[in-house]
Amino acid sequence: MTWSRLGSLAVPLVAAACYSFSGGGGLPGHIRTAYVEPVENQSTRFGLAETLTERLLDAARQRLGLQLASEDEADAVIRATIRQYSDDAVSFDAVEGQGADVFQRRITITATVEILDRAQDLAIWSSQSLSGAGEYEPGSETEDVGTEIAIENLVQKIVDGAQSQW
Numbered sequence: 001m002t003w004s005r006l007g008s009l010a011v012p013l014v015a016a017a018c019y020s021f022s023g024g025g026g027l028p029g030h031i032r033t034a035y036v037e038p039v040e041n042q043s044t045r046f047g048l049a050e051t052l053t054e055r056l057l058d059a060a061r062q063r064l065g066l067q068l069a070s071e072d073e074a075d076a077v078i079r080a081t082i083r084q085y086s087d088d089a090v091s092f093d094a095v096e097g098q099g100a101d102v103f104q105r106r107i108t109i110t111a112t113v114e115i116l117d118r119a120q121d122l123a124i125w126s127s128q129s130l131s132g133a134g135e136y137e138p139g140s141e142t143e144d145v146g147t148e149i150a151i152e153n154l155v156q157k158i159v160d161g162a163q164s165q166w
Contacts, residue, residue: 027064027076027162030119034066035074039111043085048109048147052080055155063159076124077116080158083129084110087143090135107146108133113158125161132157 036056041049056078060066071077091104114126134149136142 027066027115027124028117031075031117031124032067033069033074034060034064034076034078034115035069035071036060036078037071037080040081043082043109045085045147048082048085048151051147052082052109052111052151052154055151056080056158059155059159064162075118077118078113078158079116080111080113082109082111084108087146102138104135105138105143105146106133106135107143107150109147109150109154111154113161115162125164127161130154130157130161 036053039049039053039056057068060078061068066076069075086108088106088108089100089102089104090106092100092102094100108131110129110131112126112128113130115124116122117124132150132152132154134146134151134153136146136149
């Protein structure tokens, strides 16, 4: 890696370190704790709710700078429902009468999400249809690889949405 490239990476990091938000991770100043409700899964894919709940707990602490608290004591509540899970071929070679060779697939996880401010009794941020996508190569990777990427992508969009409001 060249010095000029290292320098271009360092500038945003230094700027980010010097900038601070009034509350946790860009949220209003009075929001310092959060309760992450167990995610509801309305899709057909088993295990998604538990994984997304874990990732949201981590994101609340590490990316939004919030302390975790019980529902009764939290300043904010993070609520999510997985609505849909899909696994679609995005790159393939179809041969008439012989089926198709699939080279790449895309997992898409769609959820509704809201972050509630308990003191003000209102939604700080919400999305009725937020999607995260992740691709994988079925010849060398499993569906779980695409699912992990899709969940991470979805969590990042939730964090970005929460931070964009303030």
